[in-house]
Amino acid sequence: xxxxxxxxxxxxxxxxxxxxxxxxxxxxxxxxxxxxxxxxxxxxxxxxxxxxxxxxxxxxxxxxxxxxxxxxxxxxxxxxxxxxxxxxxxxxxxxxxxxxxxxxxxxxxxxxxxxxxxxxxxxxxxxxxxxxxxxxxxxxxxxxxxxxxxxxxxxxxxxxxxxxxxxxxxxxxxxxxxxxxxxxxxxxxxxxxxxxxxxxxxxxxxxxxxxxxxxxxxxxxxxxxxxxxxxxxxxxxxxxxxxxxxxxxxxxxxxxxxxxxxxxxxxxxxxxxxxxxxxxxxxxxxxxxxxxxxxxxxxxxxxxxxxxxxxxxxxxxxxxxxxxxxxxxxxxxxx
Amino acid sequence: xxxxxxxxxxxxxxxxxxxxxxxxxxxxxxxxxxxxxxxxxxxxxxxxxxxxxxxxxxxxxxxxxxxxxxxxxxxxxxxxxxxxxxxxxxxxxxxxxxxxxxxxxxxxxxxxxxxxxxxxxxxxxxxxxxxxxxxxxxxxxxxxxxxxxxxxxxxxxxxxxxxxxxxxxxxxxxxxxxxxxxxxxxxxxxxxxxxxxxxxxxxxxxxxxxxxxxxxxxxxxxxxxxxxxxxxxxxxxxxxxxxxxxxxxxxxxxxxxxxxxxxxxxxxxxxxxxxxxxxxxxxxxxxxxxxxxxxxxxxxxxxxxxxxxxxxxxxxxxxxxxxxxxxxxxxxxxx
DNA sequence: GTGAAAGCGCTAACAA
DNA sequence: TTGTTAGCGCTTTCAC
Numbered sequence: 001x002x003x004x005x006x007x008x009x010x011x012x013x014x015x016x017x018x019x020x021x022x023x024x025x026x027x028x029x030x031x032x033x034x035x036x037x038x039x040x041x042x043x044x045x046x047x048x049x050x051x052x053x054x055x056x057x058x059x060x061x062x063x064x065x066x067x068x069x070x071x072x073x074x075x076x077x078x079x080x081x082x083x084x085x086x087x088x089x090x091x092x093x094x095x096x097x098x099x100x101x102x103x104x105x106x107x108x109x110x111x112x113x114x115x116x117x118x119x120x121x122x123x124x125x126x127x128x129x130x131x132x133x134x135x136x137x138x139x140x141x142x143x144x145x146x147x148x149x150x151x152x153x154x155x156x157x158x159x160x161x162x163x164x165x166x167x168x169x170x171x172x173x174x175x176x177x178x179x180x181x182x183x184x185x186x187x188x189x190x191x192x193x194x195x196x197x198x199x200x201x202x203x204x205x206x207x208x209x210x211x212x213x214x215x216x217x218x219x220x221x222x223x224x225x226x227x228x229x230x231x232x233x234x235x236x237x238x239x240x241x242x243x244x245x246x247x248x249x250x251x252x253x254x255x256x257x258x259x260x261x262x263x264x265x266x267x268x269x270x271x272x273x274x275x276x277x278x279x280x281x282x283x284x285x286x287x288x289x290x291x292x293x294x295x296x297x298x299x300x301x302x303x304x305x306x307x308x309x310x311x312x313x314x315x316x317x318x319x320x321x322x323x324x325x326x327x328x329x330x331x332x333x334x335x
Numbered sequence: 336x337x338x339x340x341x342x343x344x345x346x347x348x349x350x351x352x353x354x355x356x357x358x359x360x361x362x363x364x365x366x367x368x369x370x371x372x373x374x375x376x377x378x379x380x381x382x383x384x385x386x387x388x389x390x391x392x393x394x395x396x397x398x399x400x401x402x403x404x405x406x407x408x409x410x411x412x413x414x415x416x417x418x419x420x421x422x423x424x425x426x427x428x429x430x431x432x433x434x435x436x437x438x439x440x441x442x443x444x445x446x447x448x449x450x451x452x453x454x455x456x457x458x459x460x461x462x463x464x465x466x467x468x469x470x471x472x473x474x475x476x477x478x479x480x481x482x483x484x485x486x487x488x489x490x491x492x493x494x495x496x497x498x499x500x501x502x503x504x505x506x507x508x509x510x511x512x513x514x515x516x517x518x519x520x521x522x523x524x525x526x527x528x529x530x531x532x533x534x535x536x537x538x539x540x541x542x543x544x545x546x547x548x549x550x551x552x553x554x555x556x557x558x559x560x561x562x563x564x565x566x567x568x569x570x571x572x573x574x575x576x577x578x579x580x581x582x583x584x585x586x587x588x589x590x591x592x593x594x595x596x597x598x599x600x601x602x603x604x605x606x607x608x609x610x611x612x613x614x615x616x617x618x619x620x621x622x623x624x625x626x627x628x629x630x631x632x633x634x635x636x637x638x639x640x641x642x643x644x645x646x647x648x649x650x651x652x653x654x655x656x657x658x659x660x661x662x663x664x665x666x667x668x669x670x
Numbered sequence: 671g672t673g674a675a676a677g678c679g680c681t682a683a684c685a686a
Numbered sequence: 687t688t689g690t691t692a693g694c695g696c697t698t699t700c701a702c
Binding site for chain 1: 695
């Protein structure tokens, strides 16, 4: 490993000057700097981040905790955060929780020892507790809220997106509209459920508890929930389904196939979160699309900005609009 | 920030003993250790990785460079590496190249300054050059080879997988089998192309250059290539298509729709790499599936093993078998 | 504009 | 079994 001293020796300057040549260009004579940089380059010298971080107390890194990279929506978030971080010369440590708050806790512990300067987290239901571990670290909650008051959040307008989706179904003439929603201890699920309720209320349609099923956020949960909702006599079965997330929408589609239901003739479907397969399927699925990349990019910039500017006075709460995309999975009910 | 000294003071021991209590349990008296740990815990003390890494010259971290997390196959690789690393208490720094060797170079520079102990990389075509940057760092090439001789690689049997796929089409009775292949300066594309050629040769079918199109690995490239291949008179058009990757398969499917071709009646399709939508589409797509998670997990374990055991004598070259999954997109040609 | 010296938090000789 | 001491590579006062 080649270090400052070696460069300093060859360049006939002190260690301090070499350091300054890299980090404080203005404090060093132009010609000296040229020489130092030249030699450093020849030697293949590169400052050791670890040492620098230790000395300055700034690691130039941030943590990112999401639920699962395998979910394409989350992968988008990762990309957005990475791109923003890279642009500002920060490195990101990523961890997955798989929605498990024990894993989240471990991730936080591991992260903490690496001295990140900030954290972007998609909180599990145990986050309010777990986040105590990182004390005063600047945190931005991404995509959903932990419930900690005063927290900084960057989220999507789940309520409005859902309301629009359900409103769309109502406009088409649907009256029995089912919903498959995620676990209600997660803020996004709550908000989407509220949007559904509100849209119904606004249309004067009574909310029926038995038209709402809670799923586990995964494909199998969606399938199971859809089976419960759809295995009824024709005149009791919902004619439309609003599904609260990506994976569960896939499950619901499989359920319609299991039951021999045609989309959209027998059942209209709207999903939350756009994806590859939603466009590709025939019929293509109508969805509430989220600006995941922008959301993540913005969250990261907000965090870095806060780091550079110092503490913000009040809680930042950013909401990005969703985008409703009408495709072929929704139509008027049969008769 | 609470440090060793604070714990040491409260526990009435020296700094060294505290350190040992954490890293060398056997070298410290049982009761002393209990006390130290107890106090550390109360104080919320956690060793500073940065300082530890600097002192020991071991960062407990590895780098991971892939082309793009947004590709679900790559996301799998990330998960596999992460899981293996976490299990061994290593942290991973991830970077994306987007197949751009400039970005790869930057990633390597950034990575280097963080002093990782090893690197897992999915090399771009410029990797043979770029990797010189990290000198003697232990490297494992994942999914494809940079071409550097003596390199350690963990890959899938691309040749065999392709050969099986094309063989399957031949068995069904196809004679005009087209291929859409990725850029041939990437080892996987080459190998898949070889598999295709070999299968044809084994069946005594002449290789026709005009049945092979090179795509850019992305959806648009696949679509374009498929258009070129499929926009011909019925008796010249290939009756089957073997597509060399995920994204391009989607493009090819769109092309068949553009052209009003029915799968599998007018055209059989086999893709490389399984995915969500391949199962979900109707007809579901026949594919050569890769054990991406296992591949990545194995690569990481191999790397860590090498780090712990010390330099390996000879180059490691691991190949995992692919899995051919017959679904509904392949059938006998029309007449 | 540059250098000397101290020290970030930790670990590993070496001594006791 | 424990303590003392030096130093990982860097940045940053404080002098000059």
